[in-house]
Amino acid sequence: MSQTAELRKTPLNAVHHASGARMVDFGGWEMPVQYSGILDEHAAVRTAVGLFDVSHMGEIEVRGPEALSLVNQVSTNNAAKLTAGQAHYAGLLYEHGGFADDILVHKVADDSYFLCVNASNQDKDFEHIASQNKWDCTVENAGARYAQIAVQGPKAQATLQKLTSVDLSSIRYYRFVDGEVSGAPARIARTGYTGEDGFEIYVAPEQAEARWKELLEAGADFGIKPCGLGARNTLRLEAAMALYGHEIDATISPLEAGLEWIVKFDKGDFTGRAALEKQKAAGVKRRLIGFEMQGRGIGRDGYEVRVGGAAAGWVTSGGPAPALNKNIGMCYLPAGVAVPGTAIEVVVRNQPVPAVTVPLPFYKRAK
């Protein structure tokens, strides 16, 4: 057990404790890992709606006339393509091509970008971005100014619509609106980390508790469930979304991680570009691929993967897929065998257990 006294807390910490959530240390934050149970919460998000406190996530704001230049220098995607009110996924890379973080870039205005970054990376990301600021932009590590609540699932829109005058049906996927929820300012983005439709709402920390309670009430008719990081992880695993420290880290490039689609070589220079071009020219040596267990056993994070009886890679994330009733995972393998249909073995407590590689993602919602 870690010393909870030293952990950082979100504005909803007291609410989680009062509702009997099980709390854990997640990257230095005391966060709920589950409320009613991971399977129950997972099912709520896939079939109805779930509510997540993701206030631990960091926010970094880049402002100034040349904000686009700095954002495009530090991130792999092309922010010049964004219109105001649009967001995209991007990599924040080191010069050597490995990930410093994966982030969401929101274009607020021509001179204002809002980056949502991983909780445990936010201070490092801020330094990383500020150190490349040769355009005299204002770079603000703004995490303390925002609480973030995710409403996810097929009933997310119906739930949130009860509390806002913003016409949510007009917000398309990866778009956002600066509007209000219950009369208080809120940035409402149609984004998420579950593979379902839904919204991520950014509000002032002092508003978080009221919004949380109102959302639970608004979603009660639909069977809304407060959800913890446990369900957030099983949901994102089924949707094959990367988790920093697992699928991606400083030693992994976007080309290896199946994220070439967020690398825009034609946009001009960006940090890590030269390394990626070199890697691409030489050929990518290892790639991320999905797998399904065939024998009894669950392949989990860090387990060795064998091909033809020899060590060939490792599991980045693995576990049961509640909506699919299978044991699944993602792993790195040599590029030649990182294709669907390869017979592999995952070493589960010294026992090689048969598995087969499959395409990603495991789960795609019906549109």
Place this chain on the structure above:
Amino acid sequence: MTYPENLKYTKEHEWVSVEGDTGTVGITYHAQKELGDIVYVDLPKLGAAVEAGKSFGSVESVKAVSDIYSPVTGEIVGINSLLAEAPEKLNEDPHGAAWLVKIKLASPAELDALLSAAEYEAYIGG
């Protein structure tokens, strides 16, 4: 939750109930609650030798893998086949239908070192 008086408990959250020279072993209500939704149970084979305090298998929840430590030394003489198909029974009836294994006791005196229901409840903080 009240813990049955007729069971003996370990600090690793297993229980054992003894009839004649055979002990039935399971995990406690507290253990399953801490683990959360149980999705997989790995048990030894019939005839396997187990030793008190040593791991003989594992229970996996959605999130985590947890070793099961044998409360007693002996030989596996029964395995609960229910759990291969329905591991979630461990969440529903951990002190009853979801027992794990039966062990033929090699040294019944080991039982004296285990906790009573009252001692176990005090240990887990009531």
